[in-house]
Amino acid sequence: MQEKINEIYQNALNAISQANDLKALDEIRVAYLGKSGLVTGLLKGMRDLPQEERPKVGQMVNELREKITTVMSQKESELKSAEMNNALASERVDVTMPGKKDDLGSLHPINLVRNELIEAFAGMGFEIYEGPEIELDEYNFRLLNIPQDHPARDMQDTLYITENILLRTQTSSGQARVMQEKKPPLKILSPGKVYRADDDATHSPMFHQMEGLVVDKNITLCDLKGTLEAFLKKMFKDDLKTRLRPSYFPFTEPSVEVDVTCFECKGKGCHLCKGTGWIEVLGAGIVNRRVLENCNINPDEYQGFAFGIGLERIAMLKYGIPDIRLFFENDVRFLKQFK
Numbered sequence: 598m599q600e601k602i603n604e605i606y607q608n609a610l611n612a613i614s615q616a617n618d619l620k621a622l623d624e625i626r627v628a629y630l631g632k633s634g635l636v637t638g639l640l641k642g643m644r645d646l647p648q649e650e651r652p653k654v655g656q657m658v659n660e661l662r663e664k665i666t667t668v669m670s671q672k673e674s675e676l677k678s679a680e681m682n683n684a685l686a687s688e689r690v691d692v693t694m695p696g697k698k699d700d701l702g703s704l705h706p707i708n709l710v711r712n713e714l715i716e717a718f719a720g721m722g723f724e725i726y727e728g729p730e731i732e733l734d735e736y737n738f739r740l741l742n743i744p745q746d747h748p749a750r751d752m753q754d755t756l757y758i759t760e761n762i763l764l765r766t767q768t769s770s771g772q773a774r775v776m777q778e779k780k781p782p783l784k785i786l787s788p789g790k791v792y793r794a795d796d797d798a799t800h801s802p803m804f805h806q807m808e809g810l811v812v813d814k815n816i817t818l819c820d821l822k823g824t825l826e827a828f829l830k831k832m833f834k835d836d837l838k839t840r841l842r843p844s845y846f847p848f849t850e851p852s853v854e855v856d857v858t859c860f861e862c863k864g865k866g867c868h869l870c871k872g873t874g875w876i877e878v879l880g881a882g883i884v885n886r887r888v889l890e891n892c893n894i895n896p897d898e899y900q901g902f903a904f905g906i907g908l909e910r911i912a913m914l915k916y917g918i919p920d921i922r923l924f925f926e927n928d929v930r931f932l933k934q935f936k
């Protein structure tokens with residue numbers, strides 16, 4: 598019996614010393630001390646022993662159990678601390694490494710200008726309306742007093758999808774839609790993309806406009822001037838002056854170009870304003886009676902004013918950007934400057 602016990606003990610010691618993780622150690626525990634383990638088997642085997650030998654053998658087996666348990670718990674704490682050290686080594690964080698910085702994006706300058714404009718006009722009670730970019734000839738031209746063979750169509754050539762469906766050339770198309778959909782009084786601001794067969798340093802085949810339309814009783818050119826002046830002062834400088842210069846658009850009568858005093862020379866004349874002291878910023882006018890009639894609004898009862906602002910033009914003036922193509926090249930060195 599003693600021999601057998603020694604043999605089991607030696608085997609257990611060997612197995613324990615070779616266990617290199619906690620899982621292996623647990624398997625050894627089961628094999629020796631578990632319900633059907635070797636040591637437990639010895640105790641069960643005592644039934645077959647003569648009565649007088651049992652206490653002695655019992656004591657020996659219990660000692661064996663204790664010894665194995667002690668060795669095991671020693672090994673267990675060794676393995677635990679080894680595992681801990683491994684984890685500490687492999688998960689170590691080098692706090693002296695430079696941090697990873699996520700580059701934060703920024704709004705595109707066109708969106709910055711768009712938001713600023715909306716904010717300026719929202720304060721005056723304007724509502725946003727967004728019309729479709731793929732538009733009917735009717736809204737883009739005919740209802741705006743630009744019939745089929747009108748020479749004004751030349752300046753606004755665009756991509757036609759069918760003879761009657763085109764990429765809109767101006768956000769003015771929204772004017773007719775709004776006037777058909779809603780009843781006056783109206784105060785509408787309509788931002789969006791427009792398309793024209795144009796391509797050079799100050800023109801792009803796709804660009805952005807912001808249309809303004811007010812229809813109410815007793816509207817005059819003074820209302821137009823006051824509204825635009827308030828917005829331009831907010832957008833540029835408080836001491837800026839505006840002037841209206843006669844112009845022509847088929848859908849407004851009278852029509853005007855709105856100029857502001859040159860930012861660069863303050864009106865003396867320089868390269869930016871081509872010596873005139875003024876810079877043209879947008880087109881506007883009193884809504885043509887014909888357009889009101891086309892949209893079923895009685896021109897003897899209601900009048901309106903409208904304006905169209907080129908967002909690229911405003912952004913170029915505001916930030917001193919020399920070439921419109923910079924807006925669309927997606928060069929992050931350019932875009933980053935607007936953070």
Ligand code: PHE
Nearest residue numbers: 767769880881882903904905
């Ligand atoms: N739609 C005109 C253009 O694109 C601008 C404009 C809008 C003029 C509203 C007058 C009134 O040139």
